[in-house]
Amino acid sequence: MDHRASTIFRLVDRLLSCVFLIIIWSDCSCHLVCSNRDVITQRTPLRDNRETLVSAGGIFELGFFTPNGTSDGRRYVGIWYKFSPSTIVWVANRNNPLVDPSGVFSVRDGNLHVLNERTGSSLWSTDLGISRSANQTVMLLDSGNLVLIEGTEKGESLWESFQYPTDTFLPGMEIDANLTLTSWINKDDPGRGDFVFKVDDRERDIHFITMNKSIPYWKSGDKIPISDKIPDIVVNLLTKFNSATSNPNSTANKPFKKDDYNGSRLVITFDGYIQYHNWVKLQKSWQLIWWEPTDRCSIFNACGNFGSCNATNSLACKCLPGFKPSDPEKWNSGDFSGGCNRVTQCSKNDTFVTVKLMSAGKPDSEGYQTDDETECMKECLRSCPCKAYSLQAAKNTSLRRGDSSTSTRSCSIWLEDLRDLQEGYADGGLSLLVRVLSSDLEGNIQQPPEDRSPTKGTSFLVIIVSIVPCTSYLVNLESIRSDQRSKELLKLDTQKRINYLINSAEFEQEDGESIDVPFFDFESILAATDGFSDANKLGQGGYGPVYKGIFPGGQEIAMKRLSSASGQGLQEFKNEVVLIAKLQHRNLVRLRGYCVQGEEKILLYEYMPNKSLDSFIFDDKQSMLLDWEMRFNIILGIARGLLYLHQDSRLRIIHRDLKSSNILLDQDMEPKISDFGLARIVGGKQTEANTSRVVGTYGYMSPEYALEGLFSVKSDVFSFGVVLLEIISGKRNTRLVQSEQLSLLGYAWRLWTENKVLDLMDPSLQGSYKEDQYVKCFKVGLLCVQEDPSDRPTVPSIITMLDSETAAIPTPQQPAFVLRRGSAIASSSSSKPETIAEITATLEEGR
Template sequence: MTVFSGKELVLMIINTLLFLLFLLHHASSRSLNRITPSQPLRDGDVLLSDTATFALGFFTLSNTSRNRYVGIWYNKVSIQSVVWVANRDNPLNDTSGVLSINTHRNVVVSLSNTRTTGLNPVWSSNGSFSSSSSITNTFAKLLDTGNLVLIEEDGGIQRILWQSFDYPCDTMMPFMKLGIDRKTGLNRFLTSWKSSDDPGFGNVTYRINPTGYPQLYMYRNGNPIWRVGSWTGKRWSGVPDMTPNFIFTVAFVNNATEVTVMYGVNDPSVFTRMVLENSGQVRRTTWQTQEHRWFEIWKGPKEDCDNFRRCGSNSNCNPYNPQTFECVCLPGFEPKNPREWYLRDGSAGCLRKKNVSTCRSGEGFVKLTRVKVPDTSKARVDLSLSMKACREKCLGDCSCASYTTANESSFTGCMTWHADMEDIRTYSSVGQDLYVRVDAVELAKYRKKPFGSLGMKGMISLLVVSILLVLFLVMSFIYCLIKNKKQARKHSKNLFNYSFENSLSMDDFSSGKNLDLPLFDLIDIAAATENFSDANKLGHGGFGSVYKGLLSNGMEIAVKRLSKYSGQGIEEFKNEVVLIAKLQHRNLVRILGCCIHGEEKMLIYEYLPNKSLDFFIFDRESKLQLNWRKRFDIICGIARGILYLHQDSRLRIIHRDLKASNVLLDSELKPKIADFGMARIFGGDQIEINTKRVVGTYGYMSPEYAMEGLFSVKSDVYSFGVLLLEIVTSKKNSGHYEEITSTLVGHIWDLWREDRAVEIVDPSLLVDDDACPNEILKCIQIGLLCVQDYAADRPTMSTVVSMLGNDSSLPSPKQPAFIFKRNKPGDKSNPSTSEGFNSVNGMSTTMVEAR
């Protein structure tokens, strides 16, 4: 039974009573399956879709109002949820309204005394339809998508004359298009309601702007307030957390015929909608039948940096800037009004620095990562060019200020900017790369080395200006090179006998080549960690220690320092560099760079203040900070992160070491999966891999991996199942439960078969006002499905995420793997188990490296 707070209970009762009144009003009404010229829909009647998912009829928005509207709503949702209104600005003030088809083949809303003549309708579809068919062959029907269609039937052939999906209100439904029909000029966009009890046309719109390279915008009174951005091939540039998944599909079309976007839903039983609010927010929600509410899964805009042109022209809004001010001028630019900038007002923007030449004088490009690229209405676009050709094109045009790819999925298409760049911002994880043109001197500041490919003129100018500094750096470089070469010989055998699909040579590591990661200087890292002091030590992992650090610019970091004496650790270090540099997801820890200096090898990560998940769930006091809603969000976040690794990333990754200590929590207790030292890349056609080197953590290993060395995506599913059960129970899988069952999984399985699984749930969750016992039990069932003995029986992570987000029935789990039994103390009735465990799987492996 769902547990509600007092306020939520009152609101639910009020909404339910209103909905019951709404149903009682229609209790004696007719249910129609179509509207014809001879059979109109009168106030009190309802038009149902084929499966009765949607209904159309007359309604009021409150019991204190006499205003009557014609609209479409969810018929199977217990809260009145209107998705479309016909007479938005022209309500009727009594119940004499009629929805009919007039002699001009239009759907009209009128009073009953004007229905037959069609005079003075309060609303009309306003079409101009001509046909040889009789008007009697025209009818209106409500589809199961929530689309009201006006159809003409002639000789068995049906033609749609008009549809409500072409004239949306404030709600975008699955399979509804937003955008422009370039042939007819039809523009489909959302317009907010005036208020929650007035569906009239509000002043906020959500629409595609086709100027330049098309973008999605939110406007208030015609002025842009949020640039959702251009289509990058898989998402809107201003929505970093918009990724294709098992629930939604997205289709964006931009050709000579149309520029449109359409969202689809894979499971028709999932009720989902996107609503534009008059507050200037757009929210996507799904209906949770069990909790009788719409559950928010996304909203925008979210931050101040989302506000259109927050920092003016030629600047970047970076909410993660370690400095207090989020507005930063682009490389090569300076504040237009320094005083306003000093006062933390960046609205005036930035200008190119004075007396700077960026035209054939050794200039180049500085890469800004994870950004929303500038306003593309001002961009020049050539979709036929590669990134390399795009760079050459921009470099050869002195007016070109920046460039990027148009399609981040295929890295094709070229977008260039030749004037002021507007509305740029930085994201924490996913974003595009923008290459900003700078002069030779500015370029040198961003080089990882003191010398780069600056061109002859740039080199000469730098040598003339700073000859003494250059000589000092050259001598220092030679000294370090000789020293590092001697140190490298000591470990050459370990370093070069390494075999991996994406392995790098140590030359690559020394130079930073092919890493796609910034290289940090050892001196800077030592200073940041106070020379790796014990006071800054966060913990010790399988292959080294982790330290907290503070860079000179104020940014907090976490430094994973490889132990000098671990030969195995070199492989894990190289593996982690190769993999995590290519992964970007909000539920994966973000790497900032690495530091390689002789025997010292370190990875630099974002610092997450709330440590790891095991610190919370296995501690008697700390676990109280995680109520059920937070734990459920953590479970879903971990699942989405694993799904990204298995399915949505550029590489197909098997983590192989998922456990509570490898899930870190940020300041908002959002989970981020860490430690990719054990991860492996799968080929596109590979199902499973066999290895003689089994690595991971006992208790989280699947049986086929621990016993036979076989691992696959189902190995991670097993580990996730164990982790899910630990989160729900606040107990470790390796603990001892009751008197004979030695693992958490085994104990939960015994309780599940006896319908007593609720007994193992963390008691603090059951007294939580936000807890839902049925949802908790569902999670236990999902966990048991994930730890089934045979890999083929376990669900995929896409199925797991779907089960977590929906209320559909779940299959019954089969017996889990590793059901160990331990004798009671002193019990020697079974000699074979007196010294250990009795497993259902008696196979063994010759080489196991557990952590």
């Protein structure tokens, strides 16, 4: 009996084990099915608990997300690529986020809703009206389209996300007068931003426009001659692969097919760029194929009315001859939006000047065909509102006057203010004759003799004057040749660049995560730098030379070419790509792309026309251009960039090589921290680390790093203090102060103890400095370079002290200054063994 009972117990135990395993398997299977479903019904909503929809082919995914991992907890419903989760292509409740993880995405009353389950309120809906039917299905398709269907999969489509995009255009959409793309507010906020991309409904042909609020920001058309600004592959995408509506100026040998667009997207960025990207599987990254505006002159009417823009000129804008800035103060400060105006209005003493190699907005009248320039000029002079005319190659559709059999040109008239003028136009441009008063030219023309030809039959004296000097003309021609050469390369574009990516697949992040930085092929870089010519060399960095390159459209880029002779260069190269790809701040230099081919490893940065900070503050002439207000703003800008690195970015980053030559200045003299080759990421709340290999630049390294290899956020604070004192003094810390045998820090400390702080000031600041701000900067600089890291302020407290009128500033202690005796480095307050740190080379010019 006992044996029989024991057997029964064993059988029951095994049976229960099997049942338990079946339950566990069923639960797991259900979980797997639920987490990978591609539909929502009224009975099966989607909750904010890591549950997502995945399209049938596993291409797109829908769920709740927080933008870029921001810490404020805002939650949105969005669609992203399954293979690139950080690339959001659509957002439902973009202007009304959830503030806690209580969201539900569901069907209710015949509409799709984003609900707050805790309060029951709807944050977003399809707004189709109330339906009594409870049989709706929501499905995520492999195209990225989210559809609300009446009934099952083959039912009537009630609503589609493709008809209501956010900032991204996907293959299968079709842009028309009712469909627009609206940018995010910024990279962390998907709310409706300032920029809108749409069809330009004022144009007869297919043209597109980007609006900045209510102001045109960029146009694909509105040029004379009309430029083919959008490549065929993009036009075909926007018109849903319909070759019949493709660009009329198309040079494509065959129509594009839908399969050509797998992994493609068009996006309007928060800062106004319209970009076309393509996903390269082997590289696991997005390649930027095309973008606009390509340079500052591509921005619509960049120099205002009657102002001409030249992308190859650092000053960019100038007024037409006979015109002056409408607001000289703003114009001189770099704000050209007000444009120019004519001093004297319409007059009988008007004449014309010829402006060559330019593009302009469309004329108000494309009148009639004629080869008689005098007749065209008269047509303009008859009307006071006429601002300019041009005799261009005739179009077949032009109206004709007189005998047209031999007429090859057409007279075009501009009645409104001249807008969107560009010099150095690569496709031939036009000769625009601008109407001015002779006396307004201020001696730029010669008066002709009094006698006139009676056969001309006009009472007006017309003088045609070329205002383009020979040297400028040659520069423009060279720019055109370079641009045309680059355009030839661009014709190869998509497939050739993809082939380069496939051949260069050796480079990827160590953690396998995709790098959202465009790849550039080596041949296009050679063309942009004219084969790395010496004329384009900007300087020599620690790991190789830096060159200026010009891409199609005049886009200027700085390229750091990694030296093959550098033993540690590859790691620093990868470091910069991975780091800067994740960093976006106005005071950090932006990485535009990278290139890997064989031994060639190249980083592409935004070009800084004003070079580096040290080229200004240490030069007797250039320093005169930096008044106190500009220097103070540069100091604050550097501090804000450091704050982002140390605290506000997704990573906690220590730069380790902050110095004056690594602070670049853009066209507005805004400072940008550069050169992240030596930067280090520290995890979580970690604020310090150590290294067995000390690298950096003598004069900017903190003593604990130089002597012990310990680095922290306070190491960057020390370097910032040195840079701050250099900015206000105009003296290098790496050189002894004349006759003092002291470093800059030692000299500053001595002046502090003697109550002579004004003696440190750069003489060029006399007359522009504010004494309270100067003394504040002096004290903060000394606080930053104190020997004990714990005594140095944090970057947030530095910004508070500098930017606040009431913040208390502690009394600084003796800094860790050094003396130079021969070639040795000696600490003034440390008895530890000397360590000679590796010195990194510094670029003396802008990148």
